[in-house]
Amino acid sequence: MKKLIVIGDSGHAKVIKDIAVSLDYRIVAVLDDKYTERTDSSIIFSPLIHLNEIIKETNGKLVIAIGSNEIRKKMIEQYDLADEQFVTLVSKAAHISPSVTIGSGTVVMPGAIINADVHIGRQVIINTGAVVEHDNVIGDYCHLSPNATSTGGVTIEQGTHIGAGAIINPQVHIGEWCTVGSGAAVIHDIDGYTTAAGLPAKAIKYRGHRI
Ligand SMILES: CC(C)(COP(=O)(O)OP(=O)(O)OC[C@H]1O[C@@H](n2cnc3c(N)ncnc32)[C@H](O)[C@@H]1OP(=O)(O)O)[C@@H](O)C(=O)NCCC(=O)NCCS
Structure with missing residues (x-):
């Protein structure tokens, strides 16, 4: 059986653990700083400080x-983790076109649909029921929340978070x-480091500061 170490133990982790078990991974350790010390049983529970020894x-x-x-990005840098140390987890209940490429560490949740000629980077979350239409490019460390819809030809650069149920019009960058x-509803391009919200979406913050 394939062994899996899960970093983080929140509600999001519950969904990921379910997917991993359904794909025949055995969870050998769960690390989260809510655990104050390492305890070894059938699964190791531990704070992150023990990550390298547990690996x-x-x-x-x-x-x-x-x-x-x-935080996903910082954790990889802090612990100097390499792409080949990660799995890519795709729920059996997701639909993925054969022409899609998906990077390491990325998770695709139940009900997600990823259509033809999409490229998804590393450490991305395609959350429950999200739709990524044909010819999208989704950068590393992005997160498409539940039921977000990215229509055809959209590009989303690294680290961007698309909120639940948001819709991105075709060809938007x-x-x-x-x-x-x-x-x-995102109908125009959005510059980097911007928070945008509403129907249609308008910039409300830039680098965390109100506009
Ligand atoms: C848009 C968002 C990032 C703003 O959060 P924030 O930076 O903390 O900003 P605030 O809550 O201070 O809100 C700033 C303004 O935007 C408005 N606003 C916040 N969220 C909004 C939304 N989703 N749609 C429209 N307006 C929104 C607020 O009402 C507020 O308006 P005001 O200044 O007129 O009172 C956040 O509300 C959001 O929607 N995040 C996505 C959550 C999500 O989908 N998570 C999925 C997890 S899986």
Whole structure:
């Protein structure tokens, strides 16, 4: 059986663990700083400080079950984790076109649909019921929340979070490390580091500051 170490133990992690088990992974360790010390039973529960030793001991592959794009990126840098240490988890209940490419560490949740000629980067979350239409390019560390819809030919640069139920019009370009509010309709391009919300979506913050 394939061994898996899960980093993060939130609600998002519950969904990821369900997917992993359905794909015949055995969860050997769960790491989260809510655990104050390491306890070894059939599954190891531990704070993150023990990550490297647990990787060595178990020889498990990794998945980061943390919704924050920034934190996933920081964690990889802090622990110097390589792409080949990660699995790519795609729920059996997702529909993925054969022409899609998906990077390491990415998770695709139940009900997600990813259509033809889409490229999805590393450490991305395609959440429950999200739709990624043909010819999208989704950068590393992005997160498409539940029921977000990215229509044909959209490009989303790295680190961008698309809120639940947001809709992105065809051919739109969204820059890096943006946040799109829940329920937004994105009809124009969005510059990097912008928070945009509403119908139609308008910029409300730039680099965290109100506009
Ligand atoms: C858009 C969003 C990022 C703004 O969060 P924030 O930076 O903390 O900003 P605030 O909550 O201070 O809101 C700023 C303004 O935007 C408005 N606003 C917030 N979210 C909005 C949304 N989804 N749609 C429309 N307007 C929104 C607020 O009412 C407020 O307006 P006001 O200044 O007139 O009172 C956030 O509300 C959001 O929608 N995040 C996505 C959540 C999500 O889908 N998570 C999925 C997890 S799986």
